[in-house]
Amino acid sequence: MSHLETNLIHQGHEFNQTKAVVSPIYQSSTYYADQDLSEYIIAASESKHPYFYHRHGNPSNSQAASIIASLEHTEDALVLATGMAAISTAILAIVKAGDHIVTQRSLYSGAMLFFKEFLPDYGITVTHVDQSDNQAFEHAIQENTKLIYVETPSNPNLAITDLEFIGQLAKKHQLVSMVDNTFASPINQCPKDFGIDVIIHSATKYLGGHSDLTAGVVCGTKTFIQQVWRRSLVMGASLSPFDSWLLVRGLKTLALRVRQINQNALALASYLEKHPAIKQVAYVGLPAHPQYELAQKQMKGGTGMLCLEIGADGEELAYQYAQTVLNNLKIFANAASLGGVESLVVHPASMWGGHHDAQQKASAGITSGMLRVSVGIEHIEDLIADFKQAFAGLGF
Incomplete structure (x- = not known):
């Protein structure tokens, strides 16, 4: 495996099927289908297929996802239109009406609104705890808890959540653990190394790095990313080809x-x-x-x-x-x-x-x-x- 700096330049290059040193922008909403209908069925149903229809996938999106998955030490990743699209789509791939989530009190305001105003309307309950109190997380777990969601360092007060404890706690109770890693970036922190299942980013921030795009990313196992991808098809928060091209450019540095x-x-x-x-x-x-x-x-x-x-x-x-x-x-x-x-x-x-x-x-x-x-x-x-x-x- 190459070093991180090398991967940032060369990871995902297989999605550039041209001789251009810099991957082109695939500014197309749809792609010509193969004459073989069996191949067409695969393209229409395969997770993140890059050459079917943009809401399903795009070569530039696949390249960006490949780089970020490598950074976060996960099997796969999915890029979406915004950080909130990543947060909401990933969570809705896990919970349904009647389920419960444990999270912390200090969160990005968009995520806080999602927990406090959106999810309760659909029968999903949320308990907020002090992120510096490990035992508070365990005491908040209920029979219907499905997810522990954390953010570290937190926005805006830079509080820290113990990732190793959260990873072990989730596994002990057979729950999914999810962390917003935006403030740290994968350069400073790799939650997967501490047992966290799912990593979220607002790629608008450090990953893009030039204040010229909005994007989000979900990182996890191939099986989970396929679940998130299926949710994304109906929620429609696809990342534009130009923004994914900008994201790939930003990731290089x-x-x-x-x-x-x-x-x-x-x-x-x-x-x-x-x-x-x-x-x-x-x-x-x-x-x-x-x-x-x-x-x-x-x-x-x-x-x-x-x-x-x-x-x-x-x-x-x-x-x-x-x-x-x-x-x-x-x-x-x-x-x-x-x-x-x-x-x-x-x-x-x-x-x-x-x-x-x-x-x-x-x-x-x-x-x-x-x-x-x-x-x-x-x-x-x-x-x-x-x-x-x-x-x-x-x-x-």
Whole structure:
């Protein structure tokens, strides 16, 4: 088996049936059928067949899926139109009316809405627990539990879930374990190595890496991916040929990008935790992180995500301070999403304000003075200088 960096360039090349060094964009909704009807039946029914109809499969999609499955050490993968398409389709391939899911309290807002508002309407119940409390997961399991769903590090507060414990717990109770690995990326964390069954990504983020596509991916066994594929046929969230081509392009530099981002994020977090304007910094690569030892055990890098809380007396003043810093930053753009080559910053309490009430935000650890930072590949001295001049607006 080749090294990771080599696989990122060459994995899945068999789906490029041309002499082009860079795989072409297969911008076709349908493909000519073989005259032999028996072959046509196979193309129409085979999972992810790349040359039948785009909703079923596409050569570019197959290449992207092959690369990501190799990254995540799984047998197979399926790429879809968005991260939420991956989350919802994978979950609905496991549960039905009357089933129960155990998950954590701190989750990406889209996933939280899916658990709190969509699934209950279809007779599926969900229990949320503190992700740092291993025993809480086991105590929440019921007779009708089918799935344990986790996210680590969590969005936005960078809490860590013990993947090895979750993997063993799921096997003990004959459940499916599923993790959203978006924040870590496969460069920093391979959940399959800790016994996790299914890995989800918003490929919009680190995997694509250039803020120019939306995509999602589900990784697992061939049998499970076939189940997810069958769900995807009726849910219709196919990834476009152009976006899958962009994803393949982005994946080629994933290892290089993430390693530079890791280095920048650690340096920035180290600067921020010492700054008098900052109440606290959540970054899994800092020894001050309450789950630092667990992060070191299951992660190979700290990721480019960090969360800082500006010190202030009261929520109103904290909100004003956060607004001032956002207005003053020049390199860090105030924009949703993460994982790109450019550095971004958002105010979670505002971004998710329409989706979470005060109690839900408090439960997820979202405060008025919190800023979520996605560190890019710019020069670290420029990134630190940007925050330094932004804090000057607060009198520091």
